[in-house]
Amino acid sequence: MRLIVGAVGQGKRAYVRSLGYTEEQMSAGLGDQPVVLNLEDIVAALLREGRDPVRAVLDHAASHPSAVYVCTEVGCGVVPVDRFQREWREAVGRVCCALAREAGRVDRVWCGLAMELKGEEG
C-alpha cells in the first residue's frame, strides 16, 4: 500500500500516472480500483455519514494491500471558524498518519517533484 500526499495542484495525479497507472484505474471512492483519489473528499463524506474515517480507510487498506491512496494536504492553514471544517482537517490528518504507519511507501509531491518520506524498508 502506498500513500501520496501533497497540497492542491502540486502534481500528485501526474506522479501517479508516472508510476504506470492509467486514468481508468483512478477514482475517488473506497472501491476496488487500484488508485483511490481525493481521499480528503472521501473523509468528508465519511464524517457526514457519521462513520469513523480512520477505521473505514484502514479497513479498506487491509482488504486492498496494493492500493495507492492520494490525499490533498489541507492542514497547513489557519484553524477554520467552521466546526465541520475543523473536524474535517483533523480527520484528514489522522487518516494520513494512520495510512502512513501501515504504508510500504509514502511520498509527498511538491511542485511536481516527489519526496520519499518512507521507503519499502521503513
Place this chain on the structure above:
Amino acid sequence: MVSGGAASGKSELAEGIAVGLGGRLVYLATMEVWDQEDRRRVERHRKLRAGKGFETVERPRDLAGAEVPAGSTVLLECLSNLTANECFGPDGFDGAEGRILEGVDRVRARTSHLVIVTNELFSDGLAYPEETGRYLSVLAGLNRALAGRADRVVEVVCGLPVVWKGEGL
C-alpha cells in the same frame, strides 16, 4: 523545533524526541481550555503522553516566568497557542514576539534540552481579518527566529519526519 500542520502527528513525534533525549521530562502546556472541544483535545494529548513519564507545567502566557526544574528536558507545546494567548491576552500584540523569545531563552537556559512544537498555518490563503494576519506574522517571525537558534528542525508530514536542519532522527 518540531512543526507540522493540523493532525500531522507532530505531538507524538516531539514526545518521542523528548523521551529520547532523556532526563527529567517536563511537558510545558500552553493551551487554555475554553470549551468541550478544547477539553477533548487536551484529553487526547494526555492519553498520548500517558506512561511516558512527563510532569506537566501549565503556562498559557508569560513564558519567562515559567518554573521549570533546572536541568530537565522540556517539551513546550505549542508555540502557536502560546503566541495566540500572548497576542490576544492582556499584554497584546505589541512586543509579543520579543516577550516569547525572551521566555524561550530563559527556559532554554534552565533546561538540558528544549523541544518546541509549533504549527504550520501559512499555506492556506492570505485574506484574513487584520488581527489574524498580525498573529500569523508574529508566529512566522517566531518560527524563523527559533529555527535559526535550534540545533535541529523537523517538519512532520503524516507522522513522518522531514529534517530541515541538524541530524536525522
